[in-house]
Amino acid sequence: MSEFNLDDCPRIRRGFRLQWEPVQNCDVLLYPEGMIQLNESAAHILKLVDGQRSIAQIIAQLQEQFPDVQGLDEDVLTFMGVAYAQFWLESC
């Protein structure tokens, strides 16, 4: 599995695109000849991935957005684990 640190700034890998699909009623990640439907929390996280924010900043921002949600940091780290392992994301 890929390594990443809290102060890494992830960006979406070239050729991958996050997009809202009205007909599917969800956000999807599009890539060469494929598409993954994202659940809401994955979409929230991915929308903050811009190559500028660090993972720590993404967590902080989400905590501000959703102050009532418990264990947000773990959700983000789990998602990052998957996203790095699948090479959807890379560090700048």
Add this chain to the structure above:
Amino acid sequence: MHNSGLSPAKTVQSPPLWLLAELTYRCPLQCPYCSNPVDFARSGEELTTAQWIEVFRQARELGAAQLGFSGGEPLVRQDLAELVKAARDLGFYTNLITSGIGLTEKRITELSDAGLDHIQISFQAADEEVNNMLAGSKKAFAQKLAMAKAVKAAGYPMVLNFVTHRHNIDRMDRIIELCIELDADFVELATCQFYGWAELNRAALLPTREQLDRAEKVTQKWREKLAAENHPCKLIFVTPDYYEERPKACMNGWGSLFLDITPDGTALPCHSARQLPIKFPNVKEHSVQHIWQESFGFNKFRGFDWMPEPCRSCDEKEKDFGGCRCQAFMLTGDASNTDPVCSKSEHHGKILAAREQAEHAPLGVEQMVYRNEKMSNIIIKG
């Protein structure tokens, strides 16, 4: 969808998420495993730029998200960049599926400016000589290499596609090595499927089980090596269903997510369906919505009601939808039969016989029929 609450509720049709635009059957190469119909020379006039864009618009409205530009060789169309731009503006993820012939650095820049998302280049083999022989062209290989490099240099993600068969599959190690050298992001190692020209040449193309096993092992070794290096390249190995006991879930079910528009506007539920004795609708006469939701052709094998035995009462039907309709038609003469790949099919012997032939009496390369217009016309005249 149009449920006003007054009409009886219909099951909502899933959207055609994948749109394939076969822009043209023209192609400078002559691959003997080409999946284009063998009578392509009879195909009608190609859709115009405006007609294509209208198809994209309508399909996008229905929910299509992935758009593949293929052919033939899509680069033959001079309006390709214009089509890409229109599709991208509509929100499609745009894939160019090319042999690399006709690609230049200038065109790569043009396509990139138009917003093209990804380029897939197909190779015939990893060796210059075999590649060129299979492609029916002396310069094909060098051109492909140069263009694969240019595609990467332009920052594109790149899929390399190798159609494998008995004459190149033993070189799997070199094929993968070449792909890594070229810095591919995804590599498709697809044993050729027997449709179109490939079906004509099956006796010369089908590898033996032993060849296949070896190739799969080589691929697995490479996967482990890449994983150990945390290398992003992904290897996709597609086995020919001739060596399976259960058919593939062809197109994930008839009319379930795949919509193919052929050069003259005929709409198909899969790219080889044209050979079936079914009249398929044309976008020149019907809206994409009508075609997808209402047309006879797209509903013919939807769901499970059309199935005869043994599929009808089989508990695996939701997994494989009874397999491929085209294969059933080619091998049994009836498109609604169980795909003979399935060991429950009474025609499974045909598949066993093909394996037998691959083992003991294959045809040589020189006996293959190459895909070109002259051959296509001869085949039409029969």
